[in-house]
Amino acid sequence: MKTYNELLHEKRNVTLLEILDRVLEKGVVISGDIVISVADVDLCYLGLKVFLSSVATMERLRGAPILGPMQEPT
Amino acid sequence: MYMKSNGNNLIYLYCLNELTPKLKEVEHLVEKLYFIYHRGLYAVVSLVSKDEFCEENLKTNLNNMEWLEKKVYIHEGIIQGIMKNTWVIPFKFATLFNTVDNLKACLEQNAAKFKENLKYLKGKEEWGVKIYCETERLKESLIREDKKFLLIDKEINSSTPGKVFFLTKMKDELLKNKLDNKIIEYVQNSFERLREQSLEASLNKLSPQKTNGQKSTVISNSVFLVDKNQINSFINIVNILKEEYENDGVSLDCTGPWPPYNFCT
Numbered sequence A: 001m002k003t004y005n006e007l008l009h010e011k012r013n014v015t016l017l018e019i020l021d022r023v024l025e026k027g028v029v030i031s032g033d034i035v036i037s038v039a040d041v042d043l044c045y046l047g048l049k050v051f052l053s054s055v056a057t058m059e060r061l062r063g064a065p066i067l068g069p070m071q072e073p074t
Numbered sequence B: 001m002y003m004k005s006n007g008n009n010l011i012y013l014y015c016l017n018e019l020t021p022k023l024k025e026v027e028h029l030v031e032k033l034y035f036i037y038h039r040g041l042y043a044v045v046s047l048v049s050k051d052e053f054c055e056e057n058l059k060t061n062l063n064n065m066e067w068l069e070k071k072v073y074i075h076e077g078i079i080q081g082i083m084k085n086t087w088v089i090p091f092k093f094a095t096l097f098n099t100v101d102n103l104k105a106c107l108e109q110n111a112a113k114f115k116e117n118l119k120y121l122k123g124k125e126e127w128g129v130k131i132y133c134e135t136e137r138l139k140e141s142l143i144r145e146d147k148k149f150l151l152i153d154k155e156i157n158s159s160t161p162g163k164v165f166f167l168t169k170m171k172d173e174l175l176k177n178k179l180d181n182k183i184i185e186y187v188q189n190s191f192e193r194l195r196e197q198s199l200e201a202s203l204n205k206l207s208p209q210k211t212n213g214q215k216s217t218v219i220s221n222s223v224f225l226v227d228k229n230q231i232n233s234f235i236n237i238v239n240i241l242k243e244e245y246e247n248d249g250v251s252l253d254c255t256g257p258w259p260p261y262n263f264c265t
Helices: A004-009 A016-023 A043-062 B055-061 B065-083 B100-121 B135-145 B147-157 B161-195 B228-248
Strands: B009-017 B033-038 B041-049 B095-097 B124-134 B200-204 B216-227 B250-258
Touching: A016 B065, B009 B065, B009 B100, B033 B100, B041 B065, B041 B100, B055 B065, B095 B100, B124 B135, B124 B161, B124 B228, B135 B161, B135 B228, B147 B161, B161 B200, B161 B216, B161 B228, B216 B228, B216 B250, B228 B250
Parallel strands: none
Antiparallel strands: B009 B041, B009 B095, B033 B041, B124 B216, B124 B250, B200 B216
């Protein structure tokens, strides 16, 4: 059973996917001079997300660290 | 701090604060990190090159995974670092301005909204919970607990090929319905119990997933805004749910604290 502190200080591999989900699709949206839109993040990224989420799932459940976003799932 | 922006640069906005942000810990992540003060708000910014971030090149770079990974880690790293000392409103990746005046105009226009949001977010953290299901394990568990399947199997074993086909199809449909309902039950049950330990909660849509060769699928992706004083109770429920769901091949993955990306206006 993990305590708050253990979770906080655990050397975790916060997956790239978790970060992308937040910084690309959430966060404040304002009328800056340049702001990316959903249309900018096209199919290539979406396809990559599918791949990334499968890697993240496997590694996380095995408890192993993720070496990099492009690691091939075994 | 005087920031000189020239024609080759854009101003990249990371987050807003109510109190003076401490830049020292994260300023090594970029060439130079600044804050701009305007109307009681501190905007944490850096200069970035138009080469990389002008509208046209940005669109190209967004599809370059290597570039994107590097930049999002900088973005997230800076905000997480600032967040250690004072609560933040995080901005979306690549929120850019041509001039300081433009940034200030934006702050001016939205000052009331930002201040209200910052006031609300003080003393709170965002936590994320993803739930994974090992479909085959859950199916086995469902078959075990419902005698109906045993009876169908008995009938299958003593039936003609035609009837076997029909019965097998019926069994598969029955199992699929049970599986779907059980998954809904897990998602709703866990969400409600976690929501009770939080101030705000949101069930996010799921990303498309590879289905071939996947042992596990994501069945739930939710985020919670938790009062710092309630964190232990929240984590406690996560651990309880982990234990309860384990035998059915359902697991929880809890991450945090995050900047409140899902809870800012």
